[in-house]
C-alpha cells in the first residue's frame with residue numbers, strides 16, 4: 001500500500017480538535033518508515049482477512065479508534081477491489097454521546113459513499129449483567145442486520161492488544177487451551193460469518209492510520225474504568241512487559257494454543273465417533289467406556305464442546321467446573337447433575353446430556369426464521385401473524401402435545417421450541433404437533449451453528 005508515501009507525509013494534515021485524543025504524529029524519518037511498514041501490514045492483514053468472502057461485508061463500527069481504522073482500511077480495499085461493503089453502528093442508548101458518535105460514523109460513511117445503519121438497543125436499563133447483555137444485544141442486532149441485508153459476513157475490529165488482554169483474562173479464569181486460543185480470525189456463530197481481520201495488528205498502529213488521515217475517533221469512557229477486567233488486563237500488561245510478557249508474546253502464545261486446540265479437536269472427533277450419538281431433539285448420548293479410555297484433555301475437550309452445543313451458549317463452561325463434572329459423570333456416586341445450562345443423567349450403561357429446561361430463554365416474538373436458544377433453527381413457511389411468541393414447550397406444552405413415540409425423555413422435550421399465543425399452544429414442531437397439519441408451516445431443526453463444534457460433533 002503506497003498511500004502514505006514519504007512524498008506526501010500524511011501526518012502533515014491537521015487533526016480534528018474536538019473528537020479525538022490527538023496524540024503527536026510520527027515525525028522523524030525512521031518513524032515514517034516504521035509507520036509505512038506497519039500501515040502496509042495492517043492493509044495486507046485486512047485484505048487477507050476479507051479474501052474469499054463471497055458477498056457484502058458489514059463492518060461493525062462503533063466510532064472508536066479500532067473500528068474507525070477498520071472502516072478506513074476496508075474503504076481503501078473496497079475501492080481497489082470493488083467488493084461491496086456496508087457499515088453498522090449499534091447505539092446501546094447507555095451513554096448520552098452515543099447518538100452523536102453514531103452520527104459521526106454515518107457522516108464518515110456518507111463521505112465514503114458507503115451505506116450505514118444505526119441499530120438501536122432499548123433493552124439496557126434493567127438488564128442483569130449490563131455489559132454482557134449489551135454485548136449479546138450488539139451481536140444479535142448486527143447479525144440480524146447482516147441477515148436482513150443479505151450480507152455474507154460481519155467484520156469486527158479486534159486488535160492484537162484485545163487478543164492479548166483476552167488471553168490474560170482467560171488465564172486468570174483458569175481456561176484450558178480452547179479459551180487460551182483466544183478469539184478466532186473467522187468464526188461462524190448463529191448462522192453468521194464473523195471476521196476479525198485486525199487481530200494481528202497493534203492498537204497504536206490503527207490510531208496512527210487514523211491520525212495519518214486526520215480522522216478523529218471517540219473514546220468510550222468504560223475503556224478507562226478499572227472495574228472492568230479488560231481494563232485491569234490492559235494495565236497488567238504494562239506491569240508484565242519488563243518480564244518479556246508483552247502483546248506480541250501473548251498473541252504468539254494464543255496462536256500456539258489455537259494449534260493445540262485444533263489437535264485436541266481432531267482427537268475429539270475420533271472420540272466423538274466412538275462415544276457419542278444424538279437424538280433429533282438434541283439429546284447427547286455418551287458411552288462412558290471410550291470416554292474413560294481417552295486422554296483426559298481429549299475427554300474434557302469433547303465434554304466442553306458438548307456442553308456448549310447442548311446449552312446453545314457461545315462459551316464453554318469454566319475449566320474447574322468442567323473437571324468436577326467430568327469426574328462426577330465418570331465416577332459411580334452421583335446419578336445425575338447439572339452444569340452450564342445442561343442436565344446429565346446416567347441411563348443404563350450410558351450417560352445422557354440434555355438442555356436444562358429452566359435455563360431456556362424467556363418468550364420472544366415469533367419470526368419467520370430465527371435461531372432459538374442458540375441451538376434450534378425455527379422457521380415458518382407462511383407469514384407469521386402478530387402476537388405469536390416463541391418459548392420452550394415446558395410441562396404445560398407437553399401436557400397438550402403428549403409424548404411423541406420414540407421414548408424421548410419429557411425433560412428433553414420441555415426444552416424444545418414451541419409457538420404460543422398467550423397461553424395457547426399453536427405449534428410444537430419438534431414434537432410434530434399438531435399432527436393434523438394445521439400448523440405444518442412451522443418447522444424446527446436442531447442445529448450446531450458453530451463451524452468448529454460442527455466439525456467435532458456431527459457424527460450421528
Ligand SMILES: Nc1ncnc2c1ncn2[C@@H]1O[C@H](COP(=O)(O)OP(=O)(O)OP(=O)(O)O)[C@@H](O)[C@H]1O
Pocket residue numbers: 060061062063064065066067068088089090091092138155156157158162220223
Ligand atoms: N457500538 C458498536 N457498534 C458497532 N460495532 C461495535 C460497537 N461496539 C463494538 N463494536 C465492534 O466490536 C469490536 C469489539 O468491541 P469492543 O467493545 O472490544 O471495542 P473496542 O476495543 O472499544 O473497539 P472500538 O475502539 O472500535 O470501539 C469493535 O472493534 C467493533 O468492531
